[in-house]
Amino acid sequence: MTNLDIRGGAGDITKPDVKVRPQDNLYLAVNSEWLENNDIPSDRSRIARFDKIDIEIEKKLMQDFADFASGKKEIPAVPNLEKAVEFYKLAADFDKRNSDGAEPIQEDLKRLTSLNSLAEIGTKEFYTNMFALPFSFSVNPNMKNTKENMVDFNAPGLILPDTTSYQDPSSEKLLAVYKQQALNLLKMAGVASEQAQEYVENALKFDARLAKVVKSSEEAADYTASYNPTKLADFTAKINNLDIKQLLTDLFGKMPEVVNVIEPRYLEHFDELVNEENFAEIKGWIITHFINSVASYLSQDFREAAFPFRQALSGQPELASQIKQAYRMADSSFSDVVGVYYGQTYFGEAAKKDVEDMIHKMIDAYESRIKNNDWLSEETKQKAIVKLRALILKIGYPDKIEKIYDKLQVNPASLYETVKANNTKAVEENLAKLYKPVDRTTWLMPGNLVNACYDPQRNDITFPAAILQAPFYDVNADRATNYGGIGTVIAHEISHAFDNNGAKFDEFGNLNNWWTKEDYAEFKKRTQAEIDLFDGIKFGNTVLNGKQIVSENIADQGGLTAAISANKSEGGDAKKLFENFARIWGGKEYPEYRKMIVSIDVHAPGPERANVQSQQQEEFYNAFDVKESDGMWMDPEKRVIIW
Structure with a gap:
């Protein structure tokens, strides 16, 4: 017995066995x-002791929000709770969401499909919007002086969960599901079939490039390896295809002296990834990310059309109910x-x-x-x-x-417009912390x-x-x-x-x-x-x-x-x-x-x-x-x- 790999006990630990002794497992x-x-709920991909508590809390809070929204229960004097309830009511109004269809995103979608050059994505206004970019900036405490903040530069995420996922035999099937989902969503939003095909294929090409360069989950687990403070001149010298100096000035009022590079390998490869030659791929990648990320704020048809990839990744049998989604969105926002x-x-x-x-x-x-x-x-x-x-x-x-919650608003025009405006405020609030002391509370x-x-x-x-x-x-x-x-x-x-x-x-x-x-x-x-x-x-x-x-x-x-x-x-x-x-x-x-x-x-x-x-x-x-x-x-x- 001692020569076997018995770490974790004897038997298949994923299968219940009511007869097993604690000495064995x-x-x-x-x-x-x-x-x-205990069965896994149809709108979840797992059930755990943590989840059982979460489900009960969610039931309580969903009932409270329903009672607040109907006027059955008075909204208590918690700062900004009234706005959270208004957001919930807007998200729960599926008559309006279904009637609006893809209309709320048309202006932004047209803007993205009209992009012609990298210069157009390197602006503050574009950066603070609901658009994916092949880089990001955020403000966080300086690891070596946590009384002050600093700018972090980071790589984008991938379509699949991790860089190692692309070597797995299942990757081809998963990417095919993602591709079909994105095509359906774009066509539902009014993009011509041939054009949608081009956007999605380009998106997958750019994602494949990223997967060869960005950190794996194993690498990212080394937290302190993400601390790589770089002098501004050295940082900007690595980015020659965007006016990064102007963008930094616009984002922060003045250029920071130092930028912390979360992923040095990505910065080293930045120019060979982000350039005019690859612009068509980048444009397709931005458009494809956009339609997948905003679909949940639109009609029920869009919600359902945006579910297959998540289902393929997680095994979750069903989409959460409309009212549950409304509460979860309010809770998240x-x-x-x-x-x-x-x-x-x-x-x-x-x-x-x-x-x-x-x-x-x-x-x-x-x-x-x-x-x-x-x-x-x-x-x-x-x-x-x-x-x-x-x-x-x-x-x-x-x-x-x-304080950010004081700035968030609910726009009755549409759920998408509300989320978009509040996302911009949250990004701006984070960027504004750079020259302020760290709030340790x-x-x-x-x-x-x-x-x-x-x-x-x-x-x-x-x-x-x-x-x-x-x-x-x-x-x-x-x-x-x-x-x-x-x-x-x-x-x-x-x-x-x-x-x-x-x-x-x-x-x-x-x-x-x-x-x-x-x-x-x-x-x-x-x-x-x-x-x-x-x-x-x-x-x-x-x-x-x-x-x-x-x-x-x-x-x-x-x-x-x-x-x-x-x-x-x-x-x-x-x-x-x-x-x-x-x-x-x-x-x-x-x-x-x-x-x-x-x-x-x-x-x-x-x-x-x-x-x-x-x-x-x-x-x-x-x-x-x-x-x-x-x-x-x-x-x-x-x-x-x-x-």
């Missing part, structure tokens, strides 16, 4: 009954507003105080583990503890709503999102109200169960401060090496062991890439270890902790979705997160009396512990 022992009794409303309405102070207490306990447990660490020097330990104690906590929902997630995060550049951890409920957290549950749920999530986010990316930032969020040379060499060695631990694991119709998912795996490992320590200090039942840890990762998905998400996600699949991380913990073997002959056994010398 912890994940299936805990989740099989749930998996058998006014995310912070809806999140604050949700937090104020459904999140209790008792839960917040209890979770805050647990966070402090997890920080204490983490500090204890750092102090007792047997591979770090005292010098590095002290600096790690300084960073740990500097963590900023964001729990529930923010105290303020970002900004939240990266709204209160109604079932998730949590760590921001290395602010050294803060965010726990939205939505995730602070069962199975992650229950104010009435015993402590061990909560440690296995929200406790591991809390410590997971703390661990991101010390993963392969976060470990390069100091307590202020600055990119700064605070390690001794010897300690960092040992950390890299252990990081490689974590990569090797997951690399090559077969998961259904996919194979995991250990390097792509290493940062999240380090956080999972550190999170579970710290939660175990905290639980042990309170005399908690280790079995309950591990069972709930496995429970929170319960889920299933269509094979198409599984293949897509594994190619791009920096997280391991839930079943592997549950099983492989448990296999590293001595307490797991003790709690369930796991023997060498059992499926979950892993030889001690193969187990990986970092934090």
